[in-house]
Amino acid sequence: MNWTASVTLSEAGAKALAEVLGDDEDLAAHAVDAAETTPGRWRLMVYFPAEPNKAERAALKRHAVEALGKDGPAFAFEALADADWVAMSLEGLTPVRVGRFVVHGSHDRAVARIGDIAIEIEAAQAFGTGHHGTTAGCLAAIDRLARTRRIHRALDVGTGSAVLAIAIARLAKVSVLASDIDPVAARIAAENIRLNGVATLVRAICAAGVDDRRFAVAGGFDLIVANILAGPLVGLAPPIRRRLAPGGTIVLSGLLVHQANRVVAAYRAQGLRLVRSDVREGWVTLTLALR
């Protein structure tokens, strides 16, 4: 059963807290989302695949004090019954159009028009319906890249629902490795890959980072996308670089505006240059290429 930890605070507070949470490697497997609920008030939510344990609760408390001071608001914890979770996800599940992609649920199949690349993602326990600024930013970057160059082999790190891996496979008709640290996400990714008819191209695996030998493909990946969080993205810069083919491109998201410089610096140190930076709903998507 999924759980959330949420806290309502100012925009500056939400940004400060999201930054410290992003730096915590132990909490990195969980999606963090921040959205303005009423003018000037932001709700920051941390998603957990199971009830947060003592250490995770203590870490959240510690980070809240670090970012907001000891008089700052406390996290409220809530279990999401499966039905609630699905209902909640479906609420926002109007079809999303980004570039040539339209991401929709099964109830909205009719929205696809001629020329669209339709991706069907059912509300489930994995992140990635196309609605979040990070997912939409990555979809836009993939659409743009595929217009200007050929993609030969891609890697989607932190695949969640597999929305990005499916998008690449449908657009470029190339093989894609889709990985996630969370076994539930990896299972849902595999289901979505089958549902979208790209099982011959996309393989979903459960793995933390990209060190595993299943990532050691000859020649490397010429497109790597990773929508995770700033902290883990910085840590993953050297291993991701090692998986990149000569002339390859990396698309990164999951970072807030004030975290972008730190992430760019980590990838510059690996010989990459920033090609483009786009912001959606406060979330930055970076496109980087080998120098």
Ligand SMILES: C[S@@+](CC[C@H](N)C(=O)[O-])C[C@H]1O[C@@H](n2cnc3c(N)ncnc32)[C@H](O)[C@@H]1O
């Ligand atoms: C924000 S979601 C992105 C999902 C999807 N790619 C999208 O763009 O909508 C981040 C995903 O990364 C996974 N993740 C976090 N840290 C990871 C790591 N070190 N290695 C692999 N996956 C990771 C999480 O389990 C989660 O499913």
